[in-house]
Structures are given as C-alpha cells and as structure tokens.
Amino acid sequence: MDIASTFTTLLVEDSMSLGALYTEYLRADGARVTHVNHGEDALNELKQWQPDLLVLDIQLPDMSGMDILETVQQSYPDITVIMITAHGTIDIAVDAMRSGAFDFLVKPFYAKRLSITVRNALKQRQLVSLVAKYESSLPKPNFMGFIGESLAMQTVYKTIDCVANSKASAFIIGESGTGKEVCANAIHHAGSRCDGPFVALNCASIPKDLIESEIFGHTKGAFTGAIANRDGAATRAHNGTLFLDEICEMDLELQSKLLRFIQTGVFQRVGGTKEEKVDVRFVSATNRIPWDEVKAGRFREDLFYRLHVIPIELPPLRTRDKDILLLASTLLKEYNKEEGKKFKCFSPEAKQCLKSYSWPGNVRQLQNVVRQIVVLNDSDTVELDMLPIQLNSQSPVSNKPKHYQRAEDVSAQAIDTKAFIGEIGQVAALADTEDVAPQHAVKVDDDSIEPLWLSEKRTIEKAIALCDGNVPKAAALLDISASTIYRKRQTWEELQSSLSHS
Numbered sequence: 001m002d003i004a005s006t007f008t009t010l011l012v013e014d015s016m017s018l019g020a021l022y023t024e025y026l027r028a029d030g031a032r033v034t035h036v037n038h039g040e041d042a043l044n045e046l047k048q049w050q051p052d053l054l055v056l057d058i059q060l061p062d063m064s065g066m067d068i069l070e071t072v073q074q075s076y077p078d079i080t081v082i083m084i085t086a087h088g089t090i091d092i093a094v095d096a097m098r099s100g101a102f103d104f105l106v107k108p109f110y111a112k113r114l115s116i117t118v119r120n121a122l123k124q125r126q127l128v129s130l131v132a133k134y135e136s137s138l139p140k141p142n143f144m145g146f147i148g149e150s151l152a153m154q155t156v157y158k159t160i161d162c163v164a165n166s167k168a169s170a171f172i173i174g175e176s177g178t179g180k181e182v183c184a185n186a187i188h189h190a191g192s193r194c195d196g197p198f199v200a201l202n203c204a205s206i207p208k209d210l211i212e213s214e215i216f217g218h219t220k221g222a223f224t225g226a227i228a229n230r231d232g233a234a235t236r237a238h239n240g241t242l243f244l245d246e247i248c249e250m251d252l253e254l255q256s257k258l259l260r261f262i263q264t265g266v267f268q269r270v271g272g273t274k275e276e277k278v279d280v281r282f283v284s285a286t287n288r289i290p291w292d293e294v295k296a297g298r299f300r301e302d303l304f305y306r307l308h309v310i311p312i313e314l315p316p317l318r319t320r321d322k323d324i325l326l327l328a329s330t331l332l333k334e335y336n337k338e339e340g341k342k343f344k345c346f347s348p349e350a351k352q353c354l355k356s357y358s359w360p361g362n363v364r365q366l367q368n369v370v371r372q373i374v375v376l377n378d379s380d381t382v383e384l385d386m387l388p389i390q391l392n393s394q395s396p397v398s399n400k401p402k403h404y405q406r407a408e409d410v411s412a413q414a415i416d417t418k419a420f421i422g423e424i425g426q427v428a429a430l431a432d433t434e435d436v437a438p439q440h441a442v443k444v445d446d447d448s449i450e451p452l453w454l455s456e457k458r459t460i461e462k463a464i465a466l467c468d469g470n471v472p473k474a475a476a477l478l479d480i481s482a483s484t485i486y487r488k489r490q491t492w493e494e495l496q497s498s499l500s501h502s
C-alpha cells in the first residue's frame with residue numbers, strides 16, 4: 001500500500017464527541033473513516049469489510065476492546081490495530097500490544113500524535129506486504145512434499161496453489177517416478193478439503209473384476225467372497241479427494257460408470273440397488289500420453305474431457321538440472337540417518353555424473369541410486385566409483401518417450417556391477433512381472449527351461465534373505481521399489497495357485 005494514498009479506517013469509540021474529533025484528525029491524514037460506538041457494531045462492520053486500520057477504544061459500553069482485538073487476530077490478521085486507552089488502562093494496552101496490536105494512544109492525545117502513530121502503522125504494513133511479495137517471488141526449494149527449486153517445479157507449485165481450493169478435476173501427467181502421487185497429495189493438503197479424506201486408488205494394480213467394487217463398494221452376497229457390505233473408495237473419499245492413479249489402465253466398461261459418477265456424484269454399489277451421492281474432488285494421473293490413449297480407443301474421450309480440466313505436467317528429472325543435486329543431497333542426508341552412515345557430500349566428479357545422466361526412472365531412480373550408495377559404501381564423500389556404472393555409460397532411453405515408462409522397467413539400468421548386486425541385477429533386468437502372462441507357466445518339453453518369473457522370484461527371495469528379511473533394503477539393492485516386491489509376491493501366489501489347479 002502506498003503511504004501517500006488514501007487508507008480505510010474503522011474507528012471504534014463510544015464517545016460521540018471524541019469519535020467526531022478523531023474522525024477529523026484521521027481524515028486530515030487521508031483516511032476514509034467509518035465510526036461506530038459499540039463493539040457489536042464494530043464486529044458487524046468487520047464481517048462486511050476489512051479496513052487497513054482499526055482504531056479501537058479499550059473501554060466500550062457492551063464489551064472490551066480486547067475481545068474485539070482477539071477476534072481480529074484470529075479472523076482478520078491483516079488488519080493493523082491501534083488501541084486507545086485511558087490512563088487507568090495502560091496495563092491493558094500493553095497487554096494488547098503483546099497480543100498483536102501495533103501501538104496504543106493514551107487519551108487525551110493531539111492530532112499530531114495520532115498522525116505519527118498512523119504513519120508508522122502504515123509504513124509497517126507496507127514493509128510486511130513488500131516482504132511477502134519478495135518471499136513469494138523467491139524460488140521455493142521445497143513445497144508440500146516436493147523437493148525442487150527449478151523453474152519448472154516453481155510452475156507446478158504455483159498451479160497447485162491456484163487449484164487446491166477448487167473442485168475442478170485435476171489431471172496429472174508425467175513419466176513414472178516424477179512425483180504424480182506427491183502432486184495429488186499436495187493438491188489435497190493445500191486446499192480446503194485437507195481435513196477430509198485423501199483416498200488413492202491405483203487402477204493398474206487392482207484386478208479388473210475387483211476394481212468396480214474397489215471404487216463403488218459392494219453389498220453382501222454381490223459376488224463370491226462378498227461376505228459383508230463394504231464401502232468403496234467413492235464412499236470413503238466423501239468430502240475429500242479421490243485420486244485415480246494410472247487412470248488410462250481402467251477397463252472401458254468401467255470408464256462409462258466412472259463418467260456417470262463424475263458427472264452426477266451418484267453411484268451404486270456392486271450388487272446394490274440404492275443410489276448414493278457423495279461430494280468428491282477428482283484427481284487423476286497417468287504416465288501415458290492421455291490423448292494418444294483416446295485416439296487409440298483405450299480411453300473414453302468424454303471421460304478425458306471430464307477429468308482433464310486442470311492439466312498438470314510433471315517435468316522429467318533430466319530437464320530439471322538444478323534439482324538433481326538438491327534432491328541427491330537431501331536424500332543422502334535422509335538415508336545417512338536411516339542407515340547410520342556419515343556421508344557429507346558428493347565429489348565434484350560424482351556431481352557432474354549425476355547431473356549429466358538422463359534419469360529415465362526420475363526421482364524414484366535417484367532415490368534408489370542414493371540408497372544403494374549409502375548401503376554399500378562407508379565414507380564421508382560420495383566418489384565417482386561409488387555410483388552405478390550405468391550412470392557413466394549414459395542411458396539408452398530417449399529424451400522424449402512416446403509413452404512414459406515405469407521406473408522399475410528402466411531402473412535396472414542403474415544396477416551396480418558389484419558381485420552380489422550383479423547377479424540380482426541380471427534377473428531384475430529381465431522382465432517386469434506384469435508382462436508375465438499365465439501362459440509362461442505352460443509346461444515345455446525341455447525341463448531345463450523354467451518360467452522367467454520363477455528365476456526372478458528366486459533372485460528376489462535370495463536378496464531378501466541376504467538382507468535378513470528387510471524388504472525395503474532388498475528392494476533398494478535390487479533397484480526396484482518395495483511395493484514392486486509386494487506386488488510380485490501377490491502375483492507369484494496367484495501363478496502358483498493357478499499352476500497347482502491346472
């Protein structure tokens with residue numbers, strides 16, 4: 001606010017004559033003044049509009065000025081308050097300053113005294129707003145779970161800030177490991193729904209025939225195994241956010257049910273006849289290029305337009321030069337603590353190598369690499385030879401993937417050649433279990449050939465055993481995420497049970 005310009009003031013003074021006098025003083029200083037005599041009137045005015053300055057008498061006929069000050073501090077903290085006090089209430093005025101009032105004036109006072117106090121108050125307001133403006137223009141090194149100060153991430157933070165309070169559907173795209181789930185969480189927690197639930201559903205990891213019940217719930221007896229009524233994600237997300245991760249993997253038939261739910265907020269449980277209505281904000285994400293999926297007929301166009309209201313694109317790590325080292329050092333500190341190591345920094349050569357690598361698995365891959373380094377080495381500086389050799393021999397992944405890749409698919413490129421890791425790495429690099437269709441289990445004539453998933457299973461189990469049953473540690477050494485191991489374990493069980501039934 002420009003000090004020279006006019007400012008608004010609410011004057012609360014029960015004496016009509018003093019009120020008229022102070023109004024005159026304030027107007028001479030450029031104020032637009034509204035004068036009220038009672039505390040209740042002041043509170044009503046504040047509900048309608050907020051002045052730049054509140055000049056507040058402590059002793060009012062219906063309440064204490066201190067009560068009004070408390071309300072202002074809680075509900076309108078941007079208002080600058082100047083208290084007016086009589087001689088006998090100076091102690092209260094001092095308390096008022098401790099509670100956030102800018103200054104106090106002792107009655108009687110002259111126009112000049114009021115003028116000086118008002119000028120000081122306006123100057124302070126101007127400084128506070130300048131600092132806030134300056135702070136908001138500085139790059140933020142982190143934001144709601146994100147680490148990153150690159151320009152691209154600042155744009156993401158700004159978008160999240162802008163959309164958090166809206167109910168409009170947000171659609172996050174980005175390669176695997178770029179932080180789409182972090183982003184969905186940030187949208188929820190930065191907005192007015194933060195006290196409500198955040199329910200995440202991964203459309204790719206739930207079997208096709210279970211996903212409808214996962215979203216909408218089911219009634220008792222709806223299908224074999226439905227032994228009781230069960231709420232789905234839609235019900236659990238009421239008054240909060242429903243995050244549909246890997247939305248492009250959703251079955252087309254279910255997409256049309258989802259479309260109706262998004263349009264109306266109304267749905268039916270599997271096996272149910274009653275319609276239920278909820279208030280949910282939708283956030284979706286995919287690591288595919290959604291429009292390509294629409295063109296290929298795998299993703300409904302009408303659903304795309306419903307969900308793709310606010311697009312947010314998370315940039316790949318390789319385009320965020322500045323963030324690679326910031327993330328690497330933050331992770332180094334975090335993993336040091338967890339693993340009881342004493343690493344302090346990266347050598348200049350190691351830094352250069354981290355910066356020039358293409359990071360096809362993005363932040364998740366960087367997490368794995370730093371975890372590997374910390375687990376396998378003991379020093380205070382991360383040297384070049386502690387980095388997985390693939391970082392030196394550059395990734396074959398193109399800078400512009402036709403469709404984004406899963407971090408686990410590409411993370412094998414970051415496997416170290418150290419003896420134990422080498423063996424694990426070879427198998428981890430072979431295939432992702434998701435590609436292992438049941439026909440791999442078909443018996444072949446040559447008994448020396450076994451299904452790929454069995455050798456992968458053995459390798460992963462060996463890694464877990466070598467890590468004394470510590471799955472996250474084994475996952476880090478295998479350069480896959482712990483959740484991949486858990487998912488694979490589930491798939492093995494299914495494969496083994498289908499084999500024993502065949």
Ligand SMILES: Nc1ncnc2c1ncn2[C@@H]1O[C@H](COP(=O)(O)OP(=O)(O)OP(=O)(O)O)[C@@H](O)[C@H]1O
Binds near residue numbers: 148176179181183
């Ligand atoms: N900018 C970031 N700052 C800090 N951590 C990050 C950042 N981006 C991602 N991460 C971390 O990387 C990991 C992967 O992030 P997340 O699961 O959100 O990625 P994603 O894009 O949803 O991946 P996917 O498509 O494979 O599900 C998480 O542990 C997350 O906390």
